[in-house]
Amino acid sequence: MKKFKLILNSILILFISISNSYSLVEVDITRGNLNPLPIAVSPLFQDNNSNTFFEKELEIKDIGSEISKVIENNLKQSGLFNPLSKDAFLQKPDIAHLKPRFEDWALIKSQALITGKVTAANEKLKVEFRLWDVLAGREMLALAFTTVPSNWRRVGHIITDKVYQRLTGEKGYFDTRIIYVSEEGPKTQRIKKLAIMDQDGFNTKYLTLGNELVLTPRFNPTNQMVTYLSYFRNLPRVYLLDIETGMQEVVGDFPGMTFAPRFSPDGKKIIMSFAKDGNSDIYTMDIENRIVERITNHPSIDTSPSYSPDGKFITFNSDRSGYQQIYVMKSDGSNVKRISFGKGLYGTPVWSPRGDLIAFTKLHKGKFYIGVMRVDGKGERLLTENYYQEAPSWAPNGRVLIFYRETKSNDKGEGFTAKLWSIDLTGYNERMVNTETDASDPSWSSLLSN
Amino acid sequence: MNLSKILKNTFLVILLSMVVSACATKKTATKIDSQIQGDVYTGTDTVEYLAKGVPDRVFFATNESILTTMSRDTLRKQAAWLRENPSVNVVLEGHADERGTREYNLALGERRANAAKDYLMTYGVSADRISVISYGKERPVDSGSNPLSWSKNRRSVTVKAN
Numbered sequence: 001m002k003k004f005k006l007i008l009n010s011i012l013i014l015f016i017s018i019s020n021s022y023s024l025v026e027v028d029i030t031r032g033n034l035n036p037l038p039i040a041v042s043p044l045f046q047d048n049n050s051n052t053f054f055e056k057e058l059e060i061k062d063i064g065s066e067i068s069k070v071i072e073n074n075l076k077q078s079g080l081f082n083p084l085s086k087d088a089f090l091q092k093p094d095i096a097h098l099k100p101r102f103e104d105w106a107l108i109k110s111q112a113l114i115t116g117k118v119t120a121a122n123e124k125l126k127v128e129f130r131l132w133d134v135l136a137g138r139e140m141l142a143l144a145f146t147t148v149p150s151n152w153r154r155v156g157h158i159i160t161d162k163v164y165q166r167l168t169g170e171k172g173y174f175d176t177r178i179i180y181v182s183e184e185g186p187k188t189q190r191i192k193k194l195a196i197m198d199q200d201g202f203n204t205k206y207l208t209l210g211n212e213l214v215l216t217p218r219f220n221p222t223n224q225m226v227t228y229l230s231y232f233r234n235l236p237r238v239y240l241l242d243i244e245t246g247m248q249e250v251v252g253d254f255p256g257m258t259f260a261p262r263f264s265p266d267g268k269k270i271i272m273s274f275a276k277d278g279n280s281d282i283y284t285m286d287i288e289n290r291i292v293e294r295i296t297n298h299p300s301i302d303t304s305p306s307y308s309p310d311g312k313f314i315t316f317n318s319d320r321s322g323y324q325q326i327y328v329m330k331s332d333g334s335n336v337k338r339i340s341f342g343k344g345l346y347g348t349p350v351w352s353p354r355g356d357l358i359a360f361t362k363l364h365k366g367k368f369y370i371g372v373m374r375v376d377g378k379g380e381r382l383l384t385e386n387y388y389q390e391a392p393s394w395a396p397n398g399r400v401l402i403f404y405r406e407t408k409s410n411d412k413g414e415g416f417t418a419k420l421w422s423i424d425l426t427g428y429n430e431r432m433v434n435t436e437t438d439a440s441d442p443s444w445s446s447l448l449s450n
Numbered sequence: 451m452n453l454s455k456i457l458k459n460t461f462l463v464i465l466l467s468m469v470v471s472a473c474a475t476k477k478t479a480t481k482i483d484s485q486i487q488g489d490v491y492t493g494t495d496t497v498e499y500l501a502k503g504v505p506d507r508v509f510f511a512t513n514e515s516i517l518t519t520m521s522r523d524t525l526r527k528q529a530a531w532l533r534e535n536p537s538v539n540v541v542l543e544g545h546a547d548e549r550g551t552r553e554y555n556l557a558l559g560e561r562r563a564n565a566a567k568d569y570l571m572t573y574g575v576s577a578d579r580i581s582v583i584s585y586g587k588e589r590p591v592d593s594g595s596n597p598l599s600w601s602k603n604r605r606s607v608t609v610k611a612n
Contacts, residue, residue, distance in 0.1 A: 018533060092535035187593035213588055215552060257560055257584055260553040278564030280557040301557040324554055361551050390551045414592025
């Protein structure tokens with residue numbers, strides 16, 4: 001298997017100052033936001049020497065402006081912010097960064113302002129930025145980052161995370177990646193590859209070549225490993241992939257199919273289904289010592305296990321009642337309780353990183369829904385209805401879900417597509433996520449930096 | 451007088467159109483019915499043969515792994531053929547339609563293939579000649595998105611392994 005290297009350059013964050021002074025700008029993310037906050041992202045400015053250096057290094061003109069576009073796009077996609085058109089800006093970027101003329105920014109109805117400066121320092125990329133409260137007329141946040149120039153997009157994501165956190169009070173989800181299955185070809189002979197990309201659809205890399213069917217990749221908590229199902233040599237088994245080295249190994253080498261893998265929250269175990277003689281049960285395997293534990297023992301199908309963030313509970317999918325429903329049990333397999341009681345079938349339960357909700361797929365009267373319920377099964381809320389969609393995965397802050405959606409084919413099999421979509425927990429801000437090819441089975445990483 | 455006449459005519463027209471539309475529904479229904487019985491595909495469009503008169507596949511109802519009378523008949527023919535050809539090993543490939551979640555469908559495909567395996571074993575084919583693989587919904591034989599296509603895809607296919 002070919003080796004793939006993904007350079008996970010750590011970003012050195014230099015702290016300048018954080019002013020947590022009282023501010024007038026605030027964004028409430030617990031409700032659907034129909035009035036996104038008007039924000040101005042002034043292009044980050046750079047001196048001529050730095051400009052020349054980065055143009056040579058990255059073959060990009062005006063890197064400061066490009067970074068500001070990354071931030072703007074992130075803010076817009078979040079649905080909580082309305083980045084204003086740069087055409088309306090009255091103040092030049094360099095002057096604004098030193099001391100904004102707040103009246104000018106208020107005039108264009110901006111409530112918050114981001115300014116910044118990019119410099120080449122010892123062949124590194126140094127980015128300073130400030131977040132300003134236009135209404136209160138004061139600085140809210142100021143930080144600087146130094147990193148290798150090729151990391152420039154990540155700088156944009158980290159700045160967005162800081163701004164999001166300062167204005168909403170919640171951690172962001174922008175400096176993250178999505179691992180998914182890239183799909184090509186006709187439905188009857190679909191070619192599937194593991195692919196990884198930044199949360200905004202950039203920097204796509206393919207991790208397998210498409211020679212064998214691969215499904216359901218999931219990150220470990222540190223985002224360096226991925227567990228997934230591969231049909232290598234026509235033996236469907238759970239595999240482990242080290243993203244940095246490209247090393248792959250089978251971990252679910254049982255006398256039958258292993259599938260539906262996920263990591264435990266401490267990253268030490270893989271929980272998965274093992275199917276034998278027509279019966280699927282849930283097992284765990286310790287990655288280090290390979291000790292296997294059987295968690296469920298029931299003649300029904302038990303699959304799609306997902307741990308609670310504290311590791312004490314597992315939610316899973318079982319048809320022991322006769323049809324697919326969602327269950328919760330203690331992590332040793334005891335105390336099994338059914339939690340889904342609404343009309344229809346329920347599948348793919350996945351525990352929120354905040355611990356309070358379980359996201360799921362529901363099938364009812366020929367429609368597929370992505371929804372959430374509390375961990376006791378109460379408070380079911382359906383976020384989106386469609387012809388076919390499934391497999392939600394949580395953003396690390398537990399505010400957004402990513403899933404995949406397929407379209408209906410005609411009788412000749414034409415018109416079929418598979419795409420990634422995201423939606424806020426509020427049920428608002430439903431968006432297609434850009435991918436180079438058709439895509440399915442998305443899994444959201446945790447924050448790459450904090 | 452006039453009004454009642456108009457009403458009468460309208461009524462007749464409505465009645466007539468109801469009869470026509472009822473005929474239309476019945477016609478399409480019988481067309482599908484001839485290939486699907488109780489949600490199980492009974493046609494031969496996709497069927498291949500292991501030998502003359504020995505169909506290679508059996509079909510299932512939505513979410514089910516129960517073998518129908520027709521499936522059991524097919525599997526008895528397969529078992530007889532396998533007993534006559536003791537050097538042949540087979541792989542049973544279990545499949546699901548596209549209207550289910552991926553992971554559950556993998557388990558369901560495995561359950562279907564095993565239902566077929568168990569039946570072959572009952573009719574004297576030893577377990578070590580049969581292996582089982584589930585493709586879930588990953589390898590449909592018919593790429594349409596309609597009840598007939600789905601019924602063709604809910605299947606267990608017996609494939610020669612050597």
